[in-house]
Amino acid sequence: MDKFLKDVIAGLSSEQKAIPSMYFYDEMGSKIFQEIMGLEEYYLPACEVEILNNRAESIMAQISFASIDIIELGAGDGSKMISFLERFHKKMKSVTYIPMDISPEILEVNKKLILNQIPDLEIITIPGDYSLTSSQLAKRENPKLILFMGSNIGNYTINEAKEFMRFVNDIMKVGDFFLMGVDLKKNPHTIRKAYNDSKGVTRRFNLNLLERINRELKGDFDIDSFGHYGTYNPINGEALSFLFSEKNQHVKIGDQVFKFDKYETIRTEISRKYSLKELDSIGKETGFEWDKHFLDSKEYFSLSLFRK
Numbered sequence: 001m002d003k004f005l006k007d008v009i010a011g012l013s014s015e016q017k018a019i020p021s022m023y024f025y026d027e028m029g030s031k032i033f034q035e036i037m038g039l040e041e042y043y044l045p046a047c048e049v050e051i052l053n054n055r056a057e058s059i060m061a062q063i064s065f066a067s068i069d070i071i072e073l074g075a076g077d078g079s080k081m082i083s084f085l086e087r088f089h090k091k092m093k094s095v096t097y098i099p100m101d102i103s104p105e106i107l108e109v110n111k112k113l114i115l116n117q118i119p120d121l122e123i124i125t126i127p128g129d130y131s132l133t134s135s136q137l138a139k140r141e142n143p144k145l146i147l148f149m150g151s152n153i154g155n156y157t158i159n160e161a162k163e164f165m166r167f168v169n170d171i172m173k174v175g176d177f178f179l180m181g182v183d184l185k186k187n188p189h190t191i192r193k194a195y196n197d198s199k200g201v202t203r204r205f206n207l208n209l210l211e212r213i214n215r216e217l218k219g220d221f222d223i224d225s226f227g228h229y230g231t232y233n234p235i236n237g238e239a240l241s242f243l244f245s246e247k248n249q250h251v252k253i254g255d256q257v258f259k260f261d262k263y264e265t266i267r268t269e270i271s272r273k274y275s276l277k278e279l280d281s282i283g284k285e286t287g288f289e290w291d292k293h294f295l296d297s298k299e300y301f302s303l304s305l306f307r308k
């Protein structure tokens with residue numbers, strides 16, 4: 001059975017209905033996500049770019065290798081990283097950029113875009129799930145800088161995040177670096193608004209999950225009878241997104257029927273926020289020697305550098 005179908009059936013059969021957030025990103029979902037990234041209320045990308053522009057020299061000052069492999073996990077089109085890569089390329093004798101992503105198409109875009117700006121940069125694209133393709137990195141001798149940007153770590157629960165960081169630590173040698181973009185705990189209103197924007201783009205982003213099920217899995221969700229609700233819990237740092245049924249109803253997906261009570265919820269996403277203290281202790285716990293944080297002027301976001 002198709003993995004998407006399998007995951008949707010399992011998710012909608014459980015006590016608390018849920019759909020994994022990785023399924024947001026079909027063609028339509030990726031387009032809506034681009035729209036989200038341009039929203040004033042969705043402050044994350046602007047903060048990250050500010051840090052990349054203003055703190056790149058300070059970050060580089062920590063990393064003094066002659067040759068380096070810069071490996072980006074979930075790289076996407078790479079446009080955000082161009083000036084950062086350019087700086088490394090100027091400073092070091094040999095830089096190899098290794099973007100990894102589920103989508104081979106986006107990696108082709110990535111390579112073209114970056115070669116256009118930095119024609120003599122060596123680029124090796126690795127398509128696929130990075131937990132499966134990381135063995136391809138084992139053969140490489142250069143010291144590493146691993147990148148995981150965009151607060152993608154937020155989509156993991158705290159335990160999954162630690163597991164992920166242990167996995168990253170395992171593919172590193174002593175002295176290698178890991179740079180991670182992390183959205184920080186802040187005024188809870190600011191966070192809540194980022195996931196409940198006034199134009200309803202995030203609402204469309206969430207509802208597209210149901211439309212995608214209709215399109216790809218022969219579902220018959222009545223989209224107009226579902227609402228979107230985003231919460232933020234400042235105690236544990238979890239921003240959670242839900243869809244909820246506005247009436248009692250049955251939904252068919254292929255030949256399976258799912259019952260929704262009025263106001264029953266489907267959990268669609270976790271976007272966890274961290275404090276610098278939490279990052280320090282998670283870093284220690286997962287095998288890193290030290291970490292340093294580079295923040296934007298509002299102190300909303302951190303590029304956190306971990307050394308093994």
Ligand code: AVJ
Pocket residue numbers: 036044150151152154155194195202205269270271
């Ligand atoms: C791409 C996972 C970082 O959780 O903030 C944006 C996705 N979801 N608005 C996030 C998202 C709703 C985003 N990440």
